Amino acid sequence: LAKTTQPISMDSYEGQEVNITCSHNNIATNDYITWYQQFPSQGPRFIIQGYKTKVTNEVASLFIPADRKSSTLSLPRVSLSDTAVYYCLVGAGGYNKLIFGAGTRLAVHP
Amino acid sequence: GAVVSQHPSWVICKSGTSVKIECRSLDFQATTMFWYRQFPKQSLMLMATSNEGSKATYEQGVEKDKFLINHASLTLSTLTVTSAHPEDSSFYICSARQGEAFFGQGTRLTVV
Numbered sequence A: 001l002a003k004t005t006q007p008i009s010m011d012s013y014e015g016q017e018v019n020i021t022c023s024h025n026n027i028a029t030n031d032y033i034t035w036y037q038q039f040p041s042q043g044p045r046f047i048i049q050g051y052k053t054k055v056t057n058e059v060a061s062l063f064i065p066a067d068r069k070s071s072t073l074s075l076p077r078v079s080l081s082d083t084a085v086y087y088c089l090v091g092a093g094g095y096n097k098l099i100f101g102a103g104t105r106l107a108v109h110p
Numbered sequence B: 001g002a003v004v005s006q007h008p009s010w011v012i013c014k015s016g017t018s019v020k021i022e023c024r025s026l027d028f029q030a031t032t033m034f035w036y037r038q039f040p041k042q043s044l045m046l047m048a049t050s051n052e053g054s055k056a057t058y059e060q061g062v063e064k065d066k067f068l069i070n071h072a073s074l075t076l077s078t079l080t081v082t083s084a085h086p087e088d089s090s091f092y093i094c095s096a097r098q099g100e101a102f103f104g105q106g107t108r109l110t111v112v
Helices: none
Strands: A009-013 A018-023 A031-038 A045-050 A053-056 A061-064 A070-075 A084-092 A104-109 B004-007 B010-013 B019-025 B032-038 B045-051 B067-073 B076-081 B090-098 B100-103 B107-111
Touching: A009 A018, A018 A084, A018 A104, A031 A061, A031 A070, A031 B100, A045 A053, A045 A061, A045 A070, A045 B100, A070 A084, B004 B090, B010 B019, B019 B032, B019 B090, B019 B107, B032 B067, B032 B076, B045 B067, B076 B090
Parallel strands: A009 A104, B010 B107
Antiparallel strands: A018 A070, A031 A045, A031 A084, A053 A061, A061 A070, A084 A104, B004 B019, B019 B076, B032 B045, B032 B090, B067 B076, B090 B100, B090 B107
């Protein structure tokens, strides 16, 4: 399973764009990159998933360079409610287990 | 999206007793479910993989006799913490995959 490295914490202000980068140098050919959000005392919630290039949904964008050794989660115009821990996970699809790294603790300030 | 539900959301038990936590996939069948444990300010730690109709696969360092897992149906997996002690107090989270992974809301276990 590919190991991931993320910044431990980030601070931002309401209305700003936040970019969280994750390194995964040992990503395998059949691995996908998935980001989850977790609020205190809740289970993680799926944000976005991608394999290569760029993926966008209603809440975020995911940028993946050609070598796939890193990825960047982009949150446009964050609000206070985006304060949470964000996890980058790398693994194959199907029913394979997911191993969590340390995650990035994002604090959004007024 | 798919929903995974855990019960109870929180439980307090006395030291030495056993506690059962249920994890259900509400709108899909899950032959495989995963159990995680999370201590305050820490990440999720995978404890075991629950396989429907067969024995669970435990991660290194997790005591299989202490954390009993049963996956008797395609929509239900249970985790029983046997002879619980205060150090077992934690946030337990289950997950099931249907492509992406879906997580339960978690169970806060406090052993007093």
